[in-house]
Amino acid sequence: MSLPKTIDLAAMKTGGLIKQIEKDLFAIRLRVPVGRMGADHLCKIGEVAKKYGTGMLHFTVRQGIEIQGVPFADIQAARDELEAAGLRIGACGPRFRVVTACPGAEVCPNGLVDSAALGIAADDRFYGRPEGLELPHKFKVTFAGCTSCCPKPQENDVGFHGQVEPELFEDECNGCGICEVTCKEGAIVMGDDELPIREEPKCIYCGDCVKSCPTDAWKVKRTGLAAFAGGRWGRHPELGQKLADFIEPERAMDIIASVLKFYKDEGKRGERLGVTINRVGLAELKRRVL
């Protein structure tokens, strides 16, 4: 295998090139923040895959795309062509990874916050930046638009989901009872006066009552993010622990920055954040982050 003169070895070290089992073949991992991509970019990826690779693509579990079967000698040419079209190479290794998210409030009827926009903001702020490099291990972040948690915030090193606190304006309620039958948590019961009563301890702040109310008597008192830290999958899965509820969305980036600093300061090489938290303590993480 000859080394092409133009290969950028420094760029190879930042990841995104994955050796395949076949001799001399690599997969090129693309950076696709929040799994969102224009159709023109997708066409370009197809072109490059057919020109340099085997013509096969792999859609990763973190919403990325990998071009399979690119010979080592063609990596630089393939990269140049992708980058000229505005496509970027993704990461592997002990770094802040490409951020995932669901489509969120912009698209999804269940969305409470614009998770895709938050994910893109986090990706811009941390991906490939000093704060997100030279970490003990990989570091995954996701944003879910609602309490359904489709992108699995509790399985990421730091994960967020949207939440709303409902508030009843009794004068606007027509007593239809749809909130009672819609609430999956059984947190709303109709009182004798035909007004709904919300039992705070059962409420998970999903906002279904607000969305289903025909007269808009249930309104959003406040919108925020629930934050989790220390989740992971892999060989020893563990769910992330709750850091806080109702974080203002604009504070999410500060939370991530503080957790990254904690991880850099306390994490041992090769351990995921959850292991660090188990050793140092959730209370200590909260003290430094919130």
Place this chain on the structure above:
Amino acid sequence: MSEFKVDDSLDLRGVLCPINFVKTKLKLEEMDTGDHLEVLLDEGDPIANVPRSVKEEGHMILKVDRPEGDYYRIVIKKS
């Protein structure tokens, strides 16, 4: 329910999401503004989803009740 007149009725018991919503939407399109449509829906997903989608289309849910058994009856006012 006697306080609401009913101009038309749909029995969507046994009809799954989102077909039940589509049928409701098509029926409402045939009706005049201000008309009332009565719809029978199963408990579970149908009663949670259909009224919400009807609201998102801009119509008004006037009443929900549970006459007997495992279904609900809603009255929609077409906008």
